[in-house]
Amino acid sequence: MPPADRTTDGVTHLLYLHGFRSSPRSAKAQYLAARVARDHPRVVWHCPQLPPSPAAAWALIERCVADWPRATMAVVGSSLGGFYATRLAALTGCRAVLLNPAVDPARDLARYIGEHTMWHAPNERLFFRPEYVDELRALAVGPLPQPQRILLVAATGDEVLDWREMVARYPGSTHYIVPGSDHALSDFAAHLDTVLAHLQLI
Secondary structure (H helix, E strand, C coil): CCHHHCCCCCCCEEEEECCCCCCCCCHHHHHHHHHHHHHCCCCEEECCCCCCCHHHHHHHHHHHHCCCCCCCEEEEEECHHHHHHHHHHHHHCCEEEEECCCCCHHHHHHHHCEEEEECCEEEEEEEECCHHHHHHHHHCCCCCCCHHHEEEEEECCCCCCCHHHHHHHCCCCEEEEECCCCCCCCCHHHHHHHHHHHCCCC
């Protein structure tokens, strides 16, 4: 059976969640979307623009996957998106790939209260409100019930988050440590096969 038809062995629905100040136009989202479209056109792909409010972002995520099959859906999350992806994996048991995930965004983003530009649209602004910190705290989850379904991709050169804290957060999961690189995983294309293999799409 050709790769394009081999969805029964892997995911049939794939959600990508971008990070803080990012968007569906991120390089990682674009790389992954193109590869899935090329090799697995039957896989349902969705990469929404997440609102700055964590509560609103989570409500959007819930709507996105409301009708998706839990057994064959998966999520890939980057940075803050990795935090949301962790919650989704914990609640649904779905397979997940976390790319330099935010482990404690309530702590880390508290110092970013205020107005910010968007990475991929400098003319656009978002305002991170003080109450968003409490919303992040409310979305935190404890130990994952199925850690073996998680692939952590952590770059030792991440200039924003500590990769060692990521490793400690996900015991029992597969840890794919990238020497060097950066928070954006600028060399993501080199690691794409590892991501797809975890999703059973390669």
